Amino acid sequence: MRTTGERDGPRQAAFPGMPEPLWGGSPSKLLAFLDCPRRYRMQYLDTPRPPARPQRAHTSLGIAVHNALRDWWDLPERTPEGGARLVEKAWIDVGFRDAVQSGRWRQRMRDAVAGYLERSGTQERPVGIERTVSFVSDDLRVQGRVDRLDDRAGELVVVDYKTSRQVPTDDDARTSLPLALYAAAVWKMFRRPVHRVELHHVPSGTVVAHEHTPESLGRHVERARSIMRDARKADADFARHGVGSTMFPPVTGPLCGWCDLREHCPEGQAAAPEKSDWAALGDD
Template sequence: MSAGAFVQTEIAGLPRRLFRASPSRLLAWVDCPRRYRLQYLDRPSPPARGQRAHTSVGVAVHNALRDWWDLVPAERTPQAGAELVRTSWIDVGFRDGDQSLEWRARAQQHVTAYLTQVDPAAQPLGIERTVSLKTESLALQGRIDRLDERPEGLAVVDYKTSRVVPTDDDARTSLPLALYAAAAWKMFRRRCVRVELHHLPSGSVAVHEHTVDSLKRKIAEAESIASDARRAEEDYAEHGVDSGRFPANVGPLCQWCDFRAHCPAGQRVGPEKSGWAALETPVASGRGDLRD
């Protein structure tokens, strides 16, 4: 694939404004239009619930793995990673201090074990790297946890800390990973088809090798989602909260939703999950990318 394959084509006359979004915003629309409206469109924005414990764990681990690469190579030891977890720890959402300390120790163990398998001298091309991609209708921007240089090309690496172990099929079907690969290919002008999910609790790596055609299909999927969201946003601009294009997608995820307090339909789906529930029970299946 040429580097220009993803470049926006010129059209006659005044081009329509590109729809700007991140992969997480696109998937928010797919998961629940009502949450999409509450999160991205309503002004003033309704307050979201406080951060949950599994998010605190995930953010601390991601930050530690990011900062580990800022150390000089000689200091990039597994023990240094554990110390970075300690200094990055976010004590929010837990049942109590004892639970927070327990999970901090777990996170340190996971990071230590993971880093024993990482070559400290193999500096990645990007850490928490922002990438962008434009098509005829969509301007996409997102952030890659890690972008590796491999002999066969670039590889997108995404860290996972949830209780659910990702599979190769999860890597294959992930819309964000495919879009990151396409954006990296365009920006760095180097082949990028490999996507990986690195699950720290289990030490497993889920892998998929895209093709040019599969990346194009994922881009088309993103454009289709963006088209639906654009039409809804245009209706919202005219009708506001009275727009009928933002129904609640009622289901198990309503018990975890950060905007549940503002959605009567979601409130009828069982009791709200506690801030630490995901540490004990995996979050219900959804397409959104939960950093946990």
């Protein structure tokens, strides 16, 4: 599943008796506020937005693999070899140490995608491929894109591709806020129960899953609404005080070494050294 950094449009004047406007965003926006309010402010509220660092190698790799798996369904003949060729076509040569490293990882991902498709076998075309889904819960609106939405014997299944070094676990599928919110959105849009969510780790071929219940999805939606309420208060304070607002403290730690906006955050720079563009590949 992929989402883009969204920003709210121009604020309209409120009139007496008007209901509270919807707070809209993706799961990524919710998690950005939860993880680090300072980064959230720079990414979604500051105008102009502070420039981010150049794209890292693992992001380039992930985008290329996602695009290849998306376009594979449109091939006249869907074969593993065709998927490998699509990786070659979609490859993004940005963030790697040099051309040798980029070429090595391009070949690895060609092999990984071919192997993943070989193991998957012949499948019916999914109900959705990078399908935009959304839902409204009181004053919260969630929207984003699902990598793949399968129909398996009448049951809809939310599928999210992963390309990181770390192989996900069933617990990752169970606790994932984005997967649960997208399952809730698909349930509401298609008016069909959605229980199963899956993480497909393309490099290893590992598939982990969780079977949600209406109650567990409801807990995730309520968690999202709780984060939204805090973000809404911070947004309102930013509207009054701008960058002088005290409601966007930095949350510092090792992850600051990966932050794309660390150049604009002295606390983050002091917390951890910056990671190289290719650090997440494990080639160091």
